Structures are given as C-alpha cells and as structure tokens.
Amino acid sequence: MFDLKTIIDRPNIPWKLIISAFSIAQFSFESYLTYRQYQKLSETKLPPVLEDEIDNETFHKSRNYSRAKAKFSIFSDVYNLAQKLVFIKYDFFPKIWHMAVNLSNAILPVKFHMVSTVAQSLCFLGLLSSLSTLVDLPLSYYTHFVLEEKFGFNKLTFKLWITDMFKSLSLAYAIGGPILYLFLKIFDKFPTDFLWYIMIFLFVVQVLAMTIIPVFIMPLFNKFTPLEEGELKKSIENLADRVGFPLDQIFVIDGSKRSSHSNAYFTGLPFTSKRIVLFDTLVNSNSTDEITAVLAHEIGHWQKNHIVNMVIFSQLHTFLIFTLFTSVYRNSSFYNTFGFFTERMTGGFIDPVITKExxxxxxFMLFNDLLTxxxxxMQFxxxxxSRTHEYQADAYAKKLGYKQNLCRALIDLQIKNLSTMNVDPLYSSYHYSHPTLAERLTALDYVSEKKKN
Incomplete structure (x- = not known):
C-alpha cells in the first residue's frame, strides 16, 4: 500500500537542498517575469485604446516609475533570497528556537519550567517576527522615503512610519498571539486527526477578521470620517437603493496622510450590512458620477458573490495545504535536517520516559517552503x-449605465497613480490581480471622445 509518510521520512533525503533549490527556482522564475516586464517598459507606444487618453509626459513618468519599481523588486528579491538561504545554511531557525526555549523558561514561574512546546513556539514566533521587522527595515525605508518620495506619492513622515511599525508589531502580539496559541493547541489536543478542527478554526478566524479588522483595527491607523451630506452621498445612497445593496455607512479615510494613491472599497460579511470607504484622495479629485461609477463596480463584486467565492476558494486552498501537511508534520528526517529534533522527559522521576517533540x-514554516x-x-x-471577477464587476457597472463614467474614473486613477501602461501578458497573469487598464477599457468597448468626434 502506498504510504507517503513512510516514503518521505528517510534520513538520506536532502531536505535543505530541496528547499534551497525550490527557493532559487522561484526567484529565477519571478526574475524572468520581471525581465520580460522591464523589456515591455522599453516600448515607446501606448496601447491603442490609451493613445488619446494619456499624454506623453504622464506616459514617460509612468514608465520611469514602473522601471524604478521593477529594479527595486529584483534587488528586494535577491535580498530576501539571500536572507532565506543564509537562515537555512547556518541553522538560524534552530538557534532562534533555542533562544525561545530559554526565554520561555526564564519568563514562566518555576513550577512551569517544563514549558510546553506551544509556549516555546509563541516565543519563537515573537522573536522571529521582531527580527524579520528589523531585517526588512531598510527595504521599507527605501520604498517609502526614496522610491515613492521620488515620484511624489509618499506622504509618510518618519515619525508616522515608526509609529505604524510599532502599532503593527503590538497588534501582531496582542491578536496574533492568542490566535496562534489556539492554532497550536489544536495540534496538541488532536495530534492525528487535526484537519477538520483546523479548517473550522481558520474559517472562524477568517470570518472574525472580516468583521473586526475594518471596525476596530483599521481606525488605529487611519481616521474614518462619515461622508458629509451632499450630492455625492445622495448619489451613492440612490445607487444602493436601486440595486438593493445593504448600505450601512459611508466613510472617508485620510489615506492622503500616507500616500497620494487613490482607492475605494466596501467592508462587511456577505450577508450583512456594508460600509463603503472612500479615500480622501479620490473624493477630492474625482467627480460625483465617476466616484459613483467606481462604487457600482465595487457593488458588482457583492452582486456576483465574489467575496463568497473567494472565501470558498481560500478554504479549499487551505484544505489542500493541511492535507499535504499531514504527511510531513511529524517527519523525523525533516526535523533532523534542520536541527529541530528535540526530546523531552515525561513521566515521574522514578520511571522517566523520553518522548520526541x-x-x-x-x-509548518518549512513545509510552506516545500510548497513553493x-x-x-496557485498564484496563476x-x-x-481575481481578474475574472474584475471583468464581471466592470460589466455589472456598465449594465447599470455607468460605462463612460467608470472608464473615465479608471483612466483618471491610472494617471494619478502612474500605473503601468504597457504590461507583459505573462507577468500580469502571475502578478496582477486586476486586468490592465487597456484590457478593461477594451472589454468595456470604450471609445475615446476624440475618436467619436
């Protein structure tokens, strides 16, 4: 009988080499895609549908912005790959693990010195996330204060950048800690039949996240102000009434204090009332009809059950991952290779028993590298x-009569955000969750006013 667990639990399997090879292969593939995209950015002609919409100055500035981001992405990918390979080669993970064991033993009272693996794991993740934040600081700083600053998008101050970092870490510890504790306790309580318990737990966490994050977490970073009475609010409410959208409140978020990029979205569980959120950069620079058209697109996602579809897909994806994980999560050779095979003494002092931990x-972390x-x-x-959903939401807005205003809004957002005009098809099919502007305008049968005249 075929037994995958037995087949892959052999001491001669070079797990380190396999994971390193997968990481290098992923880096090579993504670098190839970036190279293709960089070559595409050399083109000096706009897609035909954009020729009468984008002026040369904006086009060249967009090309320069996209090239700068492409160059930086290659550098950051090299940086992250080197970091991963160094961690694997020099056994940084077991070193951090032993630090976590010592720390958990030092923190907990004497009677708890036989600390559980769950407590040690929480200390390990706390140390690892803090270290990762420090290691990634140079990349984060360059992104905001050099790259985005150069093209006029960054509105972050150094103080706000630091404050955001500490808020994020604090929330990770305060919220992520208990979630990880329960996650690990499921494995502790059900070591051989954890799959369905994990699935139920992660589904509940996902639903709670969709409920709690918009209402309690995001306001810690941005100010949400109810949209004032007026033409825009009335237009949005009329649209919601027209299509039966369960609108609760409309907020304007002060996105401009961090970036000049624009956006709009709604939050809320699939079968509950919704909050619409508009970036102040969008409200201040677009017409009422254009903003309403953008929201018609967003409502299209609700109407077409895209959120439900993505939740279902996410659960299926999670089920596949944890089903595969059952074959390696107690794999002795896997743990041995990375220096993580530990033993603990259990039982009484008279008759101690050595058990493997x-x-x-x-x-799970190392297994994720195997899944590369x-x-x-799955990224494709x-x-x-996601791109199919965007086309459907656009078509929904068009059906409601917002075609022209949606197209104008998309063009305006493209210009203000300096989004990439020419995109390599293979690169976009891997990296882009949205179709390109040219693809969306073509699908909407958009014709420039200049061509009409």
Whole structure:
C-alpha cells in the first residue's frame, strides 16, 4: 500500500537542498517575469485604446516609475533570497528556537519550567517576527522615503512610519498571539486527526477578521470620517437603493496622510450590512458620477458573490495545504535536517520516559517552503479568478449605465497613480490581480471622445 509518510521520512533525503533549490527556482522564475516586464517598459507606444487618453509626459513618468519599481523588486528579491538561504545554511531557525526555549523558561514561574512546546513556539514566533521587522527595515525605508518620495506619492513622515511599525508589531502580539496559541493547541489536543478542527478554526478566524479588522483595527491607523451630506452621498445612497445593496455607512479615510494613491472599497460579511470607504484622495479629485461609477463596480463584486467565492476558494486552498501537511508534520528526517529534533522527559522521576517533540510551527514554516512550486502555480489560478471577477464587476457597472463614467474614473486613477501602461501578458497573469487598464477599457468597448468626434 502506498504510504507517503513512510516514503518521505528517510534520513538520506536532502531536505535543505530541496528547499534551497525550490527557493532559487522561484526567484529565477519571478526574475524572468520581471525581465520580460522591464523589456515591455522599453516600448515607446501606448496601447491603442490609451493613445488619446494619456499624454506623453504622464506616459514617460509612468514608465520611469514602473522601471524604478521593477529594479527595486529584483534587488528586494535577491535580498530576501539571500536572507532565506543564509537562515537555512547556518541553522538560524534552530538557534532562534533555542533562544525561545530559554526565554520561555526564564519568563514562566518555576513550577512551569517544563514549558510546553506551544509556549516555546509563541516565543519563537515573537522573536522571529521582531527580527524579520528589523531585517526588512531598510527595504521599507527605501520604498517609502526614496522610491515613492521620488515620484511624489509618499506622504509618510518618519515619525508616522515608526509609529505604524510599532502599532503593527503590538497588534501582531496582542491578536496574533492568542490566535496562534489556539492554532497550536489544536495540534496538541488532536495530534492525528487535526484537519477538520483546523479548517473550522481558520474559517472562524477568517470570518472574525472580516468583521473586526475594518471596525476596530483599521481606525488605529487611519481616521474614518462619515461622508458629509451632499450630492455625492445622495448619489451613492440612490445607487444602493436601486440595486438593493445593504448600505450601512459611508466613510472617508485620510489615506492622503500616507500616500497620494487613490482607492475605494466596501467592508462587511456577505450577508450583512456594508460600509463603503472612500479615500480622501479620490473624493477630492474625482467627480460625483465617476466616484459613483467606481462604487457600482465595487457593488458588482457583492452582486456576483465574489467575496463568497473567494472565501470558498481560500478554504479549499487551505484544505489542500493541511492535507499535504499531514504527511510531513511529524517527519523525523525533516526535523533532523534542520536541527529541530528535540526530546523531552515525561513521566515521574522514578520511571522517566523520553518522548520526541515535533514543534508544529517549525514544521509548518518549512513545509510552506516545500510548497513553493504548488504556490507558484496557485498564484496563476488566483490571479485568473481575481481578474475574472474584475471583468464581471466592470460589466455589472456598465449594465447599470455607468460605462463612460467608470472608464473615465479608471483612466483618471491610472494617471494619478502612474500605473503601468504597457504590461507583459505573462507577468500580469502571475502578478496582477486586476486586468490592465487597456484590457478593461477594451472589454468595456470604450471609445475615446476624440475618436467619436
């Protein structure tokens, strides 16, 4: 009988080499895509549908912005790959793990010195996330204060950048800690039949996140102000009434204090009332009809059950991951290779028993690196689904009569955000969750006013 667990639990399997090879292969593939895109950015002609909409100055500025981002993405990918390979080669993970064990033993009272693997895992993740934040600081600083600053998008101050970082870490510890504790306790309580318990738990977490984050977490970073009475609010409410959209409140978010990029979205569970959120940069620079058209697109996602579809797809994806994880999560050779095979003494002092410990969080992290080929393939699938949803939402807005205003809004957002005009098809099918502007305008049968005249 075929037994995958037994087949892959052999001491001669070079797990480090396999994971390193997968990481390098992913880097090579994504670098190839970036190279293709960089070559595409050399083109000096706009897509035909944009020729009468984008002036030369904006086009060249957009090209320069896209080229700068492409160059930086290659550098950051090299940086992250080097970091991962160094961590693997020099066994940084077990070193951090032993630090976490010592820390948890030092923090907890003497009677708890036989600290559980769950507590040690939480300390490990706390140390690792803090270290990762420090290691990524140079990239974050360059992104905001050099790259985005150069093209006029950054509105962050150094103080706000630091404050955001500490808020994010604090929330990760305060909220992520208890969630991870429950996650790990499921494995502790159900070591052989954890799959369905994990699925139920993660589904509940996902639903709670969709409920709590918009209402309690996001206001910690941005100010949400109810939209004032007036033409825009009335137009949005009329649209909501017309299509039966369960609108609760409309807010304007002060996105301009961090960036001049524009956006709009709605929050709320699929079968509950919704909040619409507009960036102040959008409200201040677009007409009422254009903003309403953008929201008609967003409502299209609700009307077409895209949120429900993505939740279902996410659950199926999670089920696949944890089904595969059952074959390696107690794999002795896997843990041994990375220096994570530990033993603990249990039982009484008279008759002690040595038991093997498999830190679940370690196994899951390393297992995710093994999934690199699968996740690359899934990236294409997820992008395809997302892009299909965008086309459907555009078509919904068009059906409501917002075609021209939606097209004008999309063009305006493209110009203000300096979004990429020429995109390589393979690059976009992997990286882009939205179709390009040219693709969306073509699908909407947009014709420039200049061509009409």
């Amino acid at each position: 498999f830190p679940i969080i370690i196994g 080929p699968l996740e690359c393939a 699938v997820m992008s395809l689904i």
